[in-house]
Amino acid sequence: MSHSTTPDFRTEQPLTRWILTAIALAFVFIFIALPLFLIFSEAISKGFEFYQATIMHSDAMAAISLTLLTAAIAVPLNVVFGACAAWAITHFKFRGKSFLITLIDLPFSVSPVVAGLMYLLLFGSQSTLGTWLIEHDYKIIFAVPGIVIATTFVTFPFVARELIPLMQAQGSDEEHAAMVLGANGFQAFLKVTLPKIKWGLLYGIILTNARAMGEFGAVSVISGHIRGATNTIPLHVEILYNEFNITGAFVCASVLALLAIATLVIKTIIEWRQNKLVARSLARTKSAQTVFAMPARQVATAS
Amino acid sequence: MSIEVQNISKKFAGFTALDNINLDIHSGELLALLGPSGCGKTTLLRIIAGLEKADSGKIIFNGQDSTDTHVSKRQIGFVFQHYALFRHMTVFDNIAFGLNVKPRKDRPSQEAIREKVMALLKMVQLDWLANAYPSQLSGGQRQRIALARSLAVEPQVLLLDEPFGALDAKVRKDLRRWLRQLHDDINLTSIFVTHDQEEALEVSDRVVVMNHGKIEQVGSPDEIYDTPASPFVTQFLGDVNLFHGRIQDKHFTSGDFRHEISQHSAHFTGAEAIAYIRPHDIEISLDATNALGHGQIEHIHSIGPIVRVEIARDGQDENIEVVLTKERYRSLGLMPGDSVYVKARKVAVFDPASV
Numbered sequence: 019m020s021h022s023t024t025p026d027f028r029t030e031q032p033l034t035r036w037i038l039t040a041i042a043l044a045f046v047f048i049f050i051a052l053p054l055f056l057i058f059s060e061a062i063s064k065g066f067e068f069y070q071a072t073i074m075h076s077d078a079m080a081a082i083s084l085t086l087l088t089a090a091i092a093v094p095l096n097v098v099f100g101a102c103a104a105w106a107i108t109h110f111k112f113r114g115k116s117f118l119i120t121l122i123d124l125p126f127s128v129s130p131v132v133a134g135l136m137y138l139l140l141f142g143s144q145s146t147l148g149t150w151l152i153e154h155d156y157k158i159i160f161a162v163p164g165i166v167i168a169t170t171f172v173t174f175p176f177v178a179r180e181l182i183p184l185m186q187a188q189g190s191d192e193e194h195a196a197m198v199l200g201a202n203g204f205q206a207f208l209k210v211t212l213p214k215i216k217w218g219l220l221y222g223i224i225l226t227n228a229r230a231m232g233e234f235g236a237v238s239v240i241s242g243h244i245r246g247a248t249n250t251i252p253l254h255v256e257i258l259y260n261e262f263n264i265t266g267a268f269v270c271a272s273v274l275a276l277l278a279i280a281t282l283v284i285k286t287i288i289e290w291r292q293n294k295l296v297a298r299s300l301a302r303t304k305s306a307q308t309v310f311a312m313p314a315r316q317v318a319t320a321s
Numbered sequence: 322m323s324i325e326v327q328n329i330s331k332k333f334a335g336f337t338a339l340d341n342i343n344l345d346i347h348s349g350e351l352l353a354l355l356g357p358s359g360c361g362k363t364t365l366l367r368i369i370a371g372l373e374k375a376d377s378g379k380i381i382f383n384g385q386d387s388t389d390t391h392v393s394k395r396q397i398g399f400v401f402q403h404y405a406l407f408r409h410m411t412v413f414d415n416i417a418f419g420l421n422v423k424p425r426k427d428r429p430s431q432e433a434i435r436e437k438v439m440a441l442l443k444m445v446q447l448d449w450l451a452n453a454y455p456s457q458l459s460g461g462q463r464q465r466i467a468l469a470r471s472l473a474v475e476p477q478v479l480l481l482d483e484p485f486g487a488l489d490a491k492v493r494k495d496l497r498r499w500l501r502q503l504h505d506d507i508n509l510t511s512i513f514v515t516h517d518q519e520e521a522l523e524v525s526d527r528v529v530v531m532n533h534g535k536i537e538q539v540g541s542p543d544e545i546y547d548t549p550a551s552p553f554v555t556q557f558l559g560d561v562n563l564f565h566g567r568i569q570d571k572h573f574t575s576g577d578f579r580h581e582i583s584q585h586s587a588h589f590t591g592a593e594a595i596a597y598i599r600p601h602d603i604e605i606s607l608d609a610t611n612a613l614g615h616g617q618i619e620h621i622h623s624i625g626p627i628v629r630v631e632i633a634r635d636g637q638d639e640n641i642e643v644v645l646t647k648e649r650y651r652s653l654g655l656m657p658g659d660s661v662y663v664k665a666r667k668v669a670v671f672d673p674a675s676v
Contacts, residue, residue, distance in 0.1 A: 191405035194372055197392050198399040199419035199474055209422070213409040296454075 054275060061272040064265045072269040080246040081254035082273060084162065088237075088250060089230040092170040096226050097219070100177025105207070108185040109193070119182070125174050134168050134239025160242030165250065168236040173226045180222035184215055220288065224281050231277055322383050322477040322510050323348040324369060329378035331364055331534075338364045340534040342378070351504045351511045353521035356531035357557065362514045363402075363482055365531070369512065370480050371395050382478075398471030398479040398509075402486055404463045406455035412466050413451040416441055419474035441469040444503075461492040468500075472507070479504075481513035485520060497524050518558045522546060530554050552671045555597045562603065562641050564596040564613055565673070573613075573670055576636075580613050580665055594670050600644040602667040605630065605653060612662035616641060618655055623647070630655065632663060 062069055072078060103122060107115060125133065141158040142148045151158055158164045192214070196206040212219075234252040241248040249257065251274050259267040324346040331339040338361045346352055354362040367373040369380055371392035379388045387395060407415050414421075416438045420429055429437065442448040445465035455463060464484065471479065484500065485493040501524050504511050515521050521528045522542040530537045530545060530553075538550040549555040566575030573580045573596050580596070596613070606612065616634040623629075628650040632641040641663055645653075655661070 191401050191403065192407055194392075195399070195401060195405040195407070195470075196418065196422070198370065198372070198395075198397060199422065199470070200393050201418075201422040202393060205422050209418070210407055213407075 057268055057272050057275050060265065060268040063268075068265065069269050072266045073273065077246045077249065078254060078270060081249045081251050081270070084165070084249065085231050085251045085274075085277075087162070088166050088169050089227055091166045092173055092230045093223060093227050095170050096173055096177050097223060099174065100181060100222060101219070103178045104181035104185050105211070107182055109190055122175050122178050125172055130168075130172050130233065130235030131239055133171050134236035137164060137168055137171070137236075137240050159240050160244065160248060162248065164240040165237050165248060168240045169230050169233050172233050172236050173229045176226040176229065177219065177222035180218045180225070181215055184218040185211075188214055217289075220285060224285055227281055228278055232274060324478065324510065324512075325379075325381035326365070326369065327379040327381065329365065329368060329375045329380070331361075331368065331373070331375050337534050339368070339375070342534075342536060344529060344536065344539070346510060346512060347527075348383075348510055349508055350526040351501065351513075351524065353525035353528045354512065354514045354531060355518060355521040355528050355557075356516065356537075358516060360531045361534040362516075362531050366480050366482055366512060366514050369478075370397055370399050372399070396474070396476050396478070398474070398476035400464075400467045400471050400479070400481040400484055402483040404455075404467040406463060406467060406470070408455050410454075411451065412442070412447070412453050412455070412458070413438055415455070415466060416470045416473050418470065437473065441473055445469045460488050461496060464488065464496060468503075477509060479509050479511040481511065483515060484513055485515070485517075493520075500524065522558075530557065532557075549597075549669055552595070552597065555669050555671075560600050560642060561597045562600065563639070564598065564668075566594055566596060568594045568670065573668065575613060578613050578615075580611065580668065582668060582670060593673055595673050596665070597669045597671065598665045598667070600629070600642045602665060603641065603643045604664040604666060605632075605643055605645065605655065606662045606664050609662050612664050614641065614663045616661065616663070618657050618659045618661060621650075621655065621657055623650075632661065 073082075103118070106112075107119060128136075138159055139145060140147060141151060141164065143152055148159075156163075158167070192210050193206045196210045197203075201209065231250075232252055233250075234256075237250055238253060238256075241250070241253060243249060243253060243257070245257070251270055255267045255270045255274070258264075258270060326342055326344040326346070329339055329342040330337075340361075342361075342365060354365060356362045364373060368375045371380075371387075371390060375388070379386055381387065382390075382395070407418065410418070417434050420434045420437065423429075439448060439451070442451055445468060447462055447465055447469075450458065450462065450466075455466070458466065481500075485497055488496065497520055500513075513525070522545070525542060527540065528542055528545045529539050532553050538545060538554050545554065546558055549558060555561055564573075564575045566573050568574075568582075571582060573582050573594060575596070598613075609615070614634050616632040616637075618630055619633045619640060620631040621628060622631075626647055628645045628647055630643045630645060630650075632643060634641055643663065
């Protein structure tokens with residue numbers, strides 16, 4: 019199997035091949051593997067007990083649970099928003115479509131600190147909305163809702179950006195076919211569109227999740243750095259670092275790295291299982307084709 | 322089911338795709354929409370299907386106004402140009418789709434669905450591919466699966482967009498005969514879009530020739546071919562030689578030559594006229610009686626059973642193309658350089674202003 023799928027490298031000089039591979043490997047090692055290794059080695063440098071104690075500290079636990087909570091809200095919100103936006107942009111013609119596409123990119127082009135500041139002004143006591151919120155005792159800034167809003171803003175483009183080119187390339191013929199066959203819009207999305215875009219969607223979710231857990235700038239501005247209440251893991255890492263608790267900072271950083279690695283592992287497992295399913299069906303059809311090849315050919319000549 | 326298309330117009334960003342189209346489609350007929358690309362034929366098909374919305378006009382199904390009926394409620398079968406099979410589903414699931422999305426109360430049992438899908442697969446002679454994915458099928462197989470899928474919901478109308486466009490010549494011929502057979506066997510109303518005149522003439526009961534968003538002519542394949550209503554139809558249906566001349570009391574004259582024309586082939590009585598003559602409607606002769614032109618043979622190409630002769634006309638830039646049977650060619654004993662007369666067996670004469 020692997021023989022047939024491996025591309026033919028004989029056109030490349032062995033030296034070129036060797037140099038290109040070496041550059042790629044060296045880059046990955048220096049910029050990704052080495053720092054990752056350093057995080058974990060530094061984190062356990064004061065022993066496992068220190069590691070455990072740092073994590074079990076109430077402030078750290080609060081930061082971890084707040085980070086997970088933020089991601090748990092921001093990711094589903096952006097999946098829904100992103101899928102809706104991508105569907106609307108690729109399937110409908112409407113006025114202001116290119117404006118919408120530009121707006122989707124805004125969170126990428128605006129500095130996260132500016133984004134945080136923007137919400138601070140919008141919901142803070144300087145604005146009418148902020149005054150109203152304070153009067154009615156709704157806490158947005160320096161509280162969990164503010165953190166979730168800022169995170170959602172910063173991570174908004176990932177899912178939509180991933181889906182729009184994919185859906186544009188795939189066209190809407192299959193959705194139209196589903197509707198001609200009697201499916202309503204929801205059925206067409208669920209049974210036809212979703213399976214087509216699931217890998218793009220999964221990749222968008224992973225990027226969104228990684229950014230939601232790791233976001234610093236916007237959250238830093240709007241959270242108010244209240245220990246044990248409005249600190250996410252990245253903010254907690256900074257606090258520990260500023261207190262010269264370097265090892266503690268690395269311990270918390272390693273938690274963040276572990277969460278990222280866990281996401282990637284889950285993605286790999288899903289992909290692997292999917293490939294196995296497809297391979298099994300391919301094998302089944304192939305055997306069916308060899309068994310029935312003879313009568314089928316006879317039918318073709320007879321008709 | 323009969324379909325009436327009433328005053329349908331459609332514009333795309335300033336470009337007129339359909340200009341006030343009126344068409345009656347009879348119940349049970351196989352109708353071809355024929356025309357060059359960009360003539361609006363696919364747009365008309367998609368408007369009948371409900372995949373596109375007309376700017377104005379009505380679509381009537383069986384006497385009922387269906388202009389605003391959603392595509393999913395029109396009970397039509399639609400075969401897309403590139404088949405649009407669901408790539409993540411097996412062939413079986415593709416065909417079962419229309420049955421599986423029915424509301425629970427109308428949905429057949431899984432047993433019944435299975436039976437129906439297998440019966441359809443047998444009908445298209447591909448039952449051994451039930452577990453395959455679309456990417457594993459050849460073009461012809463995909464086409465037949467797309468047909469089976471559209472027939473699973475028992476539509477009253479079958480619409481096909483360039484159904485054979487993406488297939489190679491041999492498969493195309495087999496499939497179009499098979500489609501004709503299928504249409505007669507299951508007795509539904511079918512409309513298909515094509516730019517291939519041979520396909521339209523061979524398969525359909527009636528042909529609608531379209532150009533620039535308008536219908537040029539509607540008629541049986543023989544009517545369309547034998548009595549084309551316009552220069553466009555004449556030229557679109559096959560190669561044709563043009564003779565410029567004048568009409569004078571039931572005669573078409575071109576230079577020194579005269580050709581008697583019967584009343585019906587003259588669509589007007591005026592001074593200037595163009596005669597359209599197909600290559601196989603021209604006779605090569607050595608005597609001048611009733612001839613339409615004179616020239617010298619430039620090339621002779623033998624193509625299987627026929628021979629194509631190119632004649633350089635006296636005082637004209639354009640060559641005359643003549644198609645002969647091999648027997649006729651041998652009996653005439655033609656050679657390049659021979660001086661010959663050409664006579665028309667059949668001509669269509671039009672006003673040059675209408676070209």
